[in-house]
Amino acid sequence: MKIALATDHRGFKLKNMLGEYLQKKGYEIIDFGTHTPESCDYTDYVYPACKAVQARRADRAVILCYTGIGSCIAANKVKGIRAALAYSQKSAVFSRRHNNSNVLVLPSHFFTQESLRRVVIRWIRAEFEGGRHLRRVKKIRAIEEKENG
Numbered sequence: 705m706k707i708a709l710a711t712d713h714r715g716f717k718l719k720n721m722l723g724e725y726l727q728k729k730g731y732e733i734i735d736f737g738t739h740t741p742e743s744c745d746y747t748d749y750v751y752p753a754c755k756a757v758q759a760r761r762a763d764r765a766v767i768l769c770y771t772g773i774g775s776c777i778a779a780n781k782v783k784g785i786r787a788a789l790a791y792s793q794k795s796a797v798f799s800r801r802h803n804n805s806n807v808l809v810l811p812s813h814f815f816t817q818e819s820l821r822r823v824v825i826r827w828i829r830a831e832f833e834g835g836r837h838l839r840r841v842k843k844i845r846a847i848e849e850k851e852n853g
Contacts, residue, residue, distance in 0.1 A: 705828065708762035710736040710753035712746035712775070715768025715812035718820055722766065725821050731828070734762050746775045754782040757806050765807045766824055772811035779807050783852055786844070793823045800830035802837045803844075 707726055711719040716738055723733045736753040738744050746769045756762040769775045772789045779787035787807035788799030791814055799805035808827050810820065832838075 705764070706732045706734060706762045707828070708734045708736055708753040708756045708765035709767075710746075710749035710765065710775075711738055711768040711812070712749065712770070713738055713741050713743050714770035715810075716741045718812050718815070718817065719768050721817050722768075722820060722824060726824070726828075729825065747778045750775045750778045751782065754779050754785045754787070754807060758782055758784045763806075764828065766827075767807060767809045768812045769809075770811060770813050772809040776809040779809060783848060786841070790823065790827070793819075793826055796823045796827040797830045800827055801833045802840075804832040804837070804841050 709719050709723050723735055727733055734756060737749045750767055753765045753767060757765050767775045767779060776787050776789040779785050785807050786803055786805045787809050788796070788803060788805040789809045790796035790799060791811065796808055799808065808824065810823065815823065
């Protein structure tokens with residue numbers, strides 16, 4: 705599985721740690737940056753990571769920034785992206801099981817290295833349950849098509 709990673713300067717250290725951890729677990733990482741701790745705009749990294757998921761060059765993406773709010777908003781502007789902002793392991797896993805999220809946005813301010821590893825690996829391993837949730841995901845897709853063509 706290919707995982708795209710993106711962050712602003714606030715999540716730089718965690719992104720690098722997470723990338724190494726996921727590689728050790730056997731995942732292929734596509735690192736969209738940032739590649740320095742210098743102040744930057746999250747949109748410059750979120751957008752290309754989400755486009756990689758949209759184009760199926762990556763299976764999923766994990767995005768980090770200080771609160772995650774702006775990154776989640778930006779990610780969800782890309783057609784076909786179902787980005788979930790998660791503040792806990794439970795919310796991350798349910799975003800996969802019930803919403804088939806393909807992008808996980810995490811606030812770097814709220815996670816330690818260990819808690820971040822646990823949340824991300826459980827999100828990656830979680831499976832979409834389908835059933836009544838598929839009906840809802842299809843309705844989300846229909847709204848997206850209606851609004852964006």
